[in-house]
Amino acid sequence: MTTASKQQPVGAGSEWSFELLEHFEKVIGELAEGYQLDTFPNQIEIISSEQMMDAYASVGMPINYHHWSFGKHFINTDKLYRRGHMGLAYELVINSNPCIAYLQEENTLTMQALVIAHACFGHNSFFKSNYLFRTWTDPASIVDYLVFARDYISKCEERYGIGEVESVLDACHALMNYGVDRYKRPYPPSLKEEQARQHEREEMLQQQVNDLWRTIPRAAQLPEDKLAKRYPAEPQENLLYFIEKDAPLLEPWQREIVRIVRKMAQYLYPQRQTQVMNEGWACFWHYQLLHDMHDNGQVTDGFMLEFLQSHTNVVFQPAYDSPAFSGINPYSLGFAMMRDIRRICETPTEEDRHWFPDIVGSPWLETLHFAMANFKDESFIQQFLSPRLIRELKLFTVLDDTEQDHLEVSAIHNDTGYQHIRDTLAGMYNLSNREPDIQVVDANISGNRSLVLHHNMYQNRPIEPQSTADVLRYIQRLWGFDVHLESRKGKETCEVFQALASPADDTRADTPTASKLLI
Amino acid sequence: MAFLIDRRQNSKNKSAVNRQRFLRRHREEIRRSLADRLKDRSITDTDKGESIKIPAKNTQEPSFRHGHGGRHERVFPGNREFGAGDHLPRPEQGGGGGQDKAGNQGEGLDDFAFEISQQEFLELLFEDLELPNLTRKQLSESNDYKTVRAGFTNTGSPANISIVRSMQAALSRRIAMSATKRSELRGLLEEQKIRQRDQTTTPELLAELEVKINALRQRINRVPFLDDFDLRYRQVIHQPVPRSKAVMFCIMDVSGSMDQTTKDLAKRFFILLYLFLSRHYKKTDVVFIRHHTTASEVDEQDFFYARESGGTVVSSALRLTQEIIDQRYPVNEWNIYVAQASDGDNWPEDGRICQQLLTELLPLLQYFAYVEISRTDKPLWQTYVDFETRHPEFFAMQHITGTRDIYPILRKLFRKQTA
Numbered sequence: 001m002t003t004a005s006k007q008q009p010v011g012a013g014s015e016w017s018f019e020l021l022e023h024f025e026k027v028i029g030e031l032a033e034g035y036q037l038d039t040f041p042n043q044i045e046i047i048s049s050e051q052m053m054d055a056y057a058s059v060g061m062p063i064n065y066h067h068w069s070f071g072k073h074f075i076n077t078d079k080l081y082r083r084g085h086m087g088l089a090y091e092l093v094i095n096s097n098p099c100i101a102y103l104q105e106e107n108t109l110t111m112q113a114l115v116i117a118h119a120c121f122g123h124n125s126f127f128k129s130n131y132l133f134r135t136w137t138d139p140a141s142i143v144d145y146l147v148f149a150r151d152y153i154s155k156c157e158e159r160y161g162i163g164e165v166e167s168v169l170d171a172c173h174a175l176m177n178y179g180v181d182r183y184k185r186p187y188p189p190s191l192k193e194e195q196a197r198q199h200e201r202e203e204m205l206q207q208q209v210n211d212l213w214r215t216i217p218r219a220a221q222l223p224e225d226k227l228a229k230r231y232p233a234e235p236q237e238n239l240l241y242f243i244e245k246d247a248p249l250l251e252p253w254q255r256e257i258v259r260i261v262r263k264m265a266q267y268l269y270p271q272r273q274t275q276v277m278n279e280g281w282a283c284f285w286h287y288q289l290l291h292d293m294h295d296n297g298q299v300t301d302g303f304m305l306e307f308l309q310s311h312t313n314v315v316f317q318p319a320y321d322s323p324a325f326s327g328i329n330p331y332s333l334g335f336a337m338m339r340d341i342r343r344i345c346e347t348p349t350e351e352d353r354h355w356f357p358d359i360v361g362s363p364w365l366e367t368l369h370f371a372m373a374n375f376k377d378e379s380f381i382q383q384f385l386s387p388r389l390i391r392e393l394k395l396f397t398v399l400d401d402t403e404q405d406h407l408e409v410s411a412i413h414n415d416t417g418y419q420h421i422r423d424t425l426a427g428m429y430n431l432s433n434r435e436p437d438i439q440v441v442d443a444n445i446s447g448n449r450s451l452v453l454h455h456n457m458y459q460n461r462p463i464e465p466q467s468t469a470d471v472l473r474y475i476q477r478l479w480g481f482d483v484h485l486e487s488r489k490g491k492e493t494c495e496v497f498q499a500l501a502s503p504a505d506d507t508r509a510d511t512p513t514a515s516k517l518l519i
Numbered sequence: 520m521a522f523l524i525d526r527r528q529n530s531k532n533k534s535a536v537n538r539q540r541f542l543r544r545h546r547e548e549i550r551r552s553l554a555d556r557l558k559d560r561s562i563t564d565t566d567k568g569e570s571i572k573i574p575a576k577n578t579q580e581p582s583f584r585h586g587h588g589g590r591h592e593r594v595f596p597g598n599r600e601f602g603a604g605d606h607l608p609r610p611e612q613g614g615g616g617g618q619d620k621a622g623n624q625g626e627g628l629d630d631f632a633f634e635i636s637q638q639e640f641l642e643l644l645f646e647d648l649e650l651p652n653l654t655r656k657q658l659s660e661s662n663d664y665k666t667v668r669a670g671f672t673n674t675g676s677p678a679n680i681s682i683v684r685s686m687q688a689a690l691s692r693r694i695a696m697s698a699t700k701r702s703e704l705r706g707l708l709e710e711q712k713i714r715q716r717d718q719t720t721t722p723e724l725l726a727e728l729e730v731k732i733n734a735l736r737q738r739i740n741r742v743p744f745l746d747d748f749d750l751r752y753r754q755v756i757h758q759p760v761p762r763s764k765a766v767m768f769c770i771m772d773v774s775g776s777m778d779q780t781t782k783d784l785a786k787r788f789f790i791l792l793y794l795f796l797s798r799h800y801k802k803t804d805v806v807f808i809r810h811h812t813t814a815s816e817v818d819e820q821d822f823f824y825a826r827e828s829g830g831t832v833v834s835s836a837l838r839l840t841q842e843i844i845d846q847r848y849p850v851n852e853w854n855i856y857v858a859q860a861s862d863g864d865n866w867p868e869d870g871r872i873c874q875q876l877l878t879e880l881l882p883l884l885q886y887f888a889y890v891e892i893s894r895t896d897k898p899l900w901q902t903y904v905d906f907e908t909r910h911p912e913f914f915a916m917q918h919i920t921g922t923r924d925i926y927p928i929l930r931k932l933f934r935k936q937t938a
Contacts, residue, residue, distance in 0.1 A: 018523055025521045042521035051526065054533035069580055071541030074534040075633045098522065105527055120521065166544070174581050319597020328596060396598040398607070402588040409605040412598055425594040436583045461589030470581035 009300045014108040024113045031289050037125040040099040047102050053077050055092050063146040065153040093119040095127040097139040110306040117289040122282025129373045132270035149260045156253050168254050171474035172261035179240030179265040235439040242440050249480035273376045280334015281372050340389050377429035387418045397424045436463050450482035457489045472499040548573035568636045575631040664757040675752025684751035696742045704735045765800040765854040770836045772861040774811040775828040781892045785860035792858050810836035833865045837876040850883050859889045863897025870902040889916040
């Protein structure tokens with residue numbers, strides 16, 4: 001696989017230098033090429049710990065507009081870091097072209113090498129190849145867009161005041177998770193298509209021209225009218241998009257701000273859906289690449305020991321009852337699954353032949369690339385979580401239903417449980433299960449312009465009332481007229497929240513006046 | 520083909536703006552928290568920041584999320600003892616791991632706590648405030664000088680003679696003035712030696728030489744050891760200095776009618792005043808004067824916490840203030856501020872004396888601030904009320920009824936004077 005012959009190890013000490021980093025980047029890059037890792041060019045930036053905290057605070061964007069919530073985030077990070085409650089990440093990588101990776105200056109040489117392999121080749125190739133990123137992000141233009149967004153918003157602040165801009169941003173941030181398209185919108189038709197359609201319509205009219213003289217009375221016009229009244233015609237799940245396009249009172253600059261937040265949400269959307277895969281992929285490759293370097297004699301044994309220690313810390317999964325447990329570690333799960341796919345390809349067992357007939361015996365590199373490129377967390381787990389791995393991690397599912405007064409262990413790692421565990425774990429990574437399903441169903445365009453949203457309950461999970469009232473207030477602010485939210489179980493409405501636009505309600509600005517009516 | 524960039528030299532405070540936005544947004548809560556923290560600070564303790572706690576619910580960013588209840592199924596790792604179908608008791612609601620973590624930090628989950636720097640602390644305290652008559656005394660009108668060494672000079676008073684420098688000058692003068700004579704003398708001495716060895720030399724010639732030598736020696740000796748123009752004096756010049764010193768007199772009634780809560784109110788008022796003065800002057804002294812029927816100067820601890828009882832005679836404190844000013848704080852050097860806190864009680868006959876004393880005192884002062892910790896106009900208020908109308912630029916008085924009033928009142932007392 002690698003053409004490099006036995007070489008002198010480099011970097012005996014723990015101090016890094018720019019020459020050494022360059023060297024490592026080159027050597028790791030050559031190895032990565034051997035594994036067909038397709039990457040954007042790398043831009044490695046060395047930053048200090050304070051700068052790392054800055055980068056944290058602006059949600060990992062290299063440039064961002066100003067908002068108090070980022071300040072709050074920064075204050076929190078700063079506080080935790082100073083008290084030693086939290087270590088800072090060794091790196092931060094940005095999905096852009098060239099791919100920007102921030103390396104902390106405090107890292108030892110080993111850590112820098114790990115981070116280069118992990119971020120600059122692992123994450124980088126994931127960004128370039130995974131279908132979600134290819135569909136939803138444009139890495140070449142993101143930095144330019146961020147610069148535009150920051151400048152635009154600061155211009156708005158100069159012109160309309162910080163408070164005005166802040167209130168729009170607050171409202172948009174509350175709806176950020178409801179500002180993404182999950183399916184590509186159709187492109188607007190080109191001139192040629194438009195002309196073709198026009199032509200088609202004309203022919204159609206010509207054919208029907210006789211109908212104008214039809215004397216048969218028209219049947220049941222009323223229900224048709226009623227149907228036509230409903231706007232939007234289909235329920236809309238992208239609330240920010242709907243507001244940007246349809247909110248009656250927004251100024252153009254406010255619409256642009258809504259659009260900016262929506263674009264950011266869309267840009268971050270793939271990352272939220274591929275955490276396990278992204279980290280698993282990156283861990284798999286830093287593990288593989290650094291081991292190759294060791295095999296080639298390019299690094300010392302001491303280097304490997306330090307590397308393995310860090311690696312083990314990163315992919316450690318505490319058990320459910322350990323004090324260190326805080327949910328399933330995406331690094332651990334992802335890494336284990338990626339390694340497992342390779343194992344299934346190379347040394348399958350009888351069980352694997354039964355569960356994964358299509359990948360058993362296939363070339364592992366090709367299969368792994370296929371898995372990385374064409375799935376998101378949910379479908380990846382659904383497809384590739386093997387019974388063997390379930391046994392290794394000793395996974396089990398717990399059912400918590402408020403209608404029962406106890407919890408139930410619904411499946412454990414045995415023959416009857418594998419499929420159920422797989423489904424449940426996949427479901428935990430399904431964003432549409434995790435967040436309440438909220439859609440715009442009706443905007444009363446011709447009447448009082450009130451907006452009706454529906455919350456469709458999933459698994460009887462109610463919506464959190466206080467926070468909902470606050471968000472509704474924000475929606476009301478953007479929409480400008482009354483907003484109602486119906487929480488529905490099937491066809492039946494269980495709860496109604498509303499935020500009214502009447503001036504009397506606006507006197508108490510600090511506590512949203514959304515009220516909750518029980519039906 | 521990677522680019523390696525060293526960004527460490529770039530600015531660190533990218534988040535400073537966002538931090539300021541956060542502080543701006545929560546200014547009201549921060550101010551409230553600040554008021555709580557002031558209690559634990561000494562008056563002169565102004566060089567550190569402060570930790571601030573504000574209710575976490577106000578900093579939350581709302582979003583649509585699931586509430587409690589419904590059907591949840593989750594996957595956990597590390598099963599050791601469970602079999603499918605086992606029933607477990609439901610853990611207590613909200614008994615997460617987060618609580619005990621926060622507990623040992625001494626702050627609940629309900630608070631969002633963070634530190635503000637000393638600079639931010641002062642900024643928050645003194646927004647929009649400006650001291651009245653803050654114009655520092657101009658150099659020209661300043662009578663205050665400090666003496667500075669400025670090398671040496673040839674003239675001066677005998678007290679400033681620099682002995683070392685004078686002797687150096689004398690020595691060099693003597694060397695210079697006798698140089699030719701001494702070389703002449705050396706020549707003669709040489710000659711005398713040669714002649715003495717020479718048998719042909721006549722005694723007359725030797726005697727003549729001897730005379731010449733003696734004469735020369737006398738002339739050399741006649742060069743004065745110390746001359747007038749050898750004298751060097753240390754030069755001292757006077758540099759005018761602007762007055763950048765302030766003294767703040769804290770006057771408080773500690774008679775029986777003042778309880779500890781009232782004193783705490785007064786303390787906060789003094790703290791704020793001190794903070795403000797020390798920000799504008801290089802050096803700020805504080806003099807604590809407490810009084811009941813007699814006044815005494817005390818330290819801060821006694822001022823606020825020692826117990827006293829008895830009646831009230833305000834004029835005693837004013838008189839003591841005047842005495843201390845005369846003794847220790849010459850008006851041409853010090854900017855003098857007086858802050859008085861009282862519950863407004865006074866000996867009925869004392870009012871007239873107070874008025875008279877204050878009339879004498881006021882011209883010496885930059886500002887006199889009186890706060891009365893009561894709701895209604897008490898005797899002292901009526902004593903002072905005249906001054907407020909006559910000298911609104913030097914004199915201010917206010918009622919304080921509760922903790923919340925102090926800060927607004929200080930702002931009012933020292934609000935920015937519009938030109």
